[in-house]
Amino acid sequence: MSIKLPFWATIMTVLGIAVLCTLANWQLQRLAWKSEIIAKLDAAYESENSKPLDIENFEDGDFTYGHVSGTFLPHKALLLGPRTKDEKIGNHLIVPLKQKNATILINMGWTEWNLEELPIHHLKNKKVWFEGLARAPYWNSFTPDNVPKQDLWYKPDIHNIATAKDLKNPAPFILYAEHASHKFDAAFPNNKRWSPNNNHLQYAIFWFTMALTLAVIYVLRFLRKT
Numbered sequence: 001m002s003i004k005l006p007f008w009a010t011i012m013t014v015l016g017i018a019v020l021c022t023l024a025n026w027q028l029q030r031l032a033w034k035s036e037i038i039a040k041l042d043a044a045y046e047s048e049n050s051k052p053l054d055i056e057n058f059e060d061g062d063f064t065y066g067h068v069s070g071t072f073l074p075h076k077a078l079l080l081g082p083r084t085k086d087e088k089i090g091n092h093l094i095v096p097l098k099q100k101n102a103t104i105l106i107n108m109g110w111t112e113w114n115l116e117e118l119p120i121h122h123l124k125n126k127k128v129w130f131e132g133l134a135r136a137p138y139w140n141s142f143t144p145d146n147v148p149k150q151d152l153w154y155k156p157d158i159h160n161i162a163t164a165k166d167l168k169n170p171a172p173f174i175l176y177a178e179h180a181s182h183k184f185d186a187a188f189p190n191n192k193r194w195s196p197n198n199n200h201l202q203y204a205i206f207w208f209t210m211a212l213t214l215a216v217i218y219v220l221r222f223l224r225k226t
Contacts, residue, residue: 005222011217017211024207031200037063037197041133046192049130055171060136066104067131068175070099074120075164080153084085084112093188094156095120095166097128103167105158106130107176109190119185129181132191134173171213 020117044063053066073096081091090112112117137156144154148164162170178190 009218009222014212016214020211020214022209024204024211027156027200027204028206031204034200035197036200037196041195044133051174053104053134053175055104055173058134058172062135062171062173064134064173065132066134067129068097068099068104069127069129070097070102070104072120072123072126072128073098074118074124076167077118077120078151078153078161079111079115079167080107081157083110088112093118093120094153096165097130097175102169102171102173103162105156105174106160107132107156107174107188107191108184108188109177110182111187117120119187123182123184124226125141130175130177130189131179132177132189133194134174134175135173136172 040061040063044065051066053064053068058064077093079091080094082089083092084090090110091117093108095106095108097106108120137158139155140148146153146155146157146164147159147161153161156174158170158172158174161167162202165168176191176194178191180189180195
């Protein structure tokens with residue numbers, strides 16, 4: 001006995017399965033990309049000795065754990081946010097560090113206070129040392145544009161910040177400081193080891209499961225013999 005397949009139901013089912021499998025494959029690609037990032041991070045953190053960061057040879061996509069020193073410029077600091085921590089809303093504190101031939105943006109960690117209230121201004125133009133993870137910043141398409149004239153910062157755009165703050169020769173990375181030569185009243189730096197979430201395998205399995213479910217429903221509805 002021949003089975004006549006419904007035209008539109010068949011077309012929509014095939015398209016639905018194709019879309020779901022495409023989403024699953026995209027998650028597998030993201031899984032490979034994220035796994036590579038985590039492997040680089042693990043290699044950076046596993047370095048036995050913290051070394052001076054090589055600014056000139058740093059490339060986008062690198063992760064390097066090391067230290068830098070220079071002149072602290074708290075009068076050119078900014079708050080990048082908003083960022084949440086322990087269900088509180090705050091910002092990341094970014095302070096420039098001036099070297100002889102470069103300026104490095106130091107992410108000193110999260111704070112819920114205003115710039116004027118932070119224990120950083122007493123070290124203006126002092127020599128300070130920081131250690132942490134250097135990585136190029138990134139943001140997604142939903143991140144609002146910065147408003148330099150109002151000192152509102154949402155994107156960690158190094159060149160945008162350097163232009164607004166008159167910083168010479170900005171390094172191509174931000175140092176996420178974990179240790180410093182000064183405790184800043186025990187408030188900073190407060191960054192912890194960074195490891196991005198990698199749930200893409202679960203997402204891929206979910207989309208493949210949805211595709212299989214759709215196929216099973218189609219078979220049971222239209223191909224099962226009565």
